Amino acid sequence: xxxxxxxxxxxxxxxxxxxxxxxxxxxxxxxxxxxxxxxxxxxxxxxxxxxxxxxxxxxxxxxxxxxxxxxxxxxxxxxxxxxxxxxxxxxxxxxxxxxxxxxxxxxxxxxxxxxxxxxxxxxxxxxxxxxxxxxxxxxxxxxxxxxxxxxxxxxxxxxxxxxxxxxxxx
Numbered sequence: 005x006x007x008x009x010x011x012x013x014x015x016x017x018x019x020x021x022x023x024x025x026x027x028x029x030x031x032x033x034x035x036x037x038x039x040x041x042x043x044x045x046x047x048x049x050x051x052x053x054x055x056x057x058x059x060x061x062x063x064x065x066x067x068x069x070x071x072x073x074x075x076x077x078x079x080x081x082x083x084x085x086x087x088x089x090x091x092x093x094x095x096x097x098x099x100x101x102x103x104x105x106x107x108x109x110x111x112x113x114x115x116x117x118x119x120x121x122x123x124x125x126x127x128x129x130x131x132x133x134x135x136x137x138x139x140x141x142x143x144x145x146x147x148x149x150x151x152x153x154x155x156x157x158x159x160x161x162x163x164x165x166x167x168x169x170x171x172x173x174x
Contacts, residue, residue, distance in 0.1 A: 007049070010068060011040045014061050016077060019127070029056040078150040079128050081121070088117045089158040098165045100172050111169035118162055121155075 015025050026036035031053065039049060058068060091097060092114045101107050129149075 008040050008042065011057070014057075014063075014068075015040075018061060019080070021127070025057075025060065028060050029053055077128070079125070079152045079155070081124055081152060081155050085117075085121055085124060086155060086158070089121060089155065089162055092117050093158055093161040093165055098168070100168065104173060107169055107173050111166065111173055114162055114166040114169065118159070118166060121159055121162075125159075 015022070020028075022036050022040070023033045026033045029036070031039075039053075054065075058065060092110075097110065101110075
């Protein structure tokens with residue numbers, strides 16, 4: 005496997021954006037983007053940059069050389085966000101009140117938590133440098149994406165609760 009694919013795999017497994025890696029190793033995002041895209045460009049990568057990359061991922065040069073595909077990604081949500089999702093779908097929270105302001109406040113809370121969850125989810129599904137419709141053409145192999153089914157069910161329930169409050173206040 006070439007260096008560009010190894011860099012992409014390491015970054016995705018760690019859950020970093022290209023900007024985060026670029027900042028960590030002290031290069032511009034454009035420079036890092038080129039390292040992941042071009043075999044020609046990364047052939048001229050400095051030893052200093054490679055050592056910073058190995059240090060960032062806490063791996064040895066031998067481990068770097070042993071990296072192979074396919075990529076398996078696993079969805080992870082922060083425990084605090086999971087607790088917030090559980091709270092907004094809880095039976096005590098998800099009850100309409102005769103008070104319009106109370107319903108509106110609950111609606112806004114659900115909306116805040118859902119926005120936060122969807123932002124975390126978007127980061128997980130962010131493959132900006134990949135055209136997922138043509139993985140075979142690019143040589144990138146994505147074997148599996150593991151979703152947290154518990155969180156996915158919480159998200160589904162939170163959307164239903166949000167709709168219930170939305171129908172009641174609008």
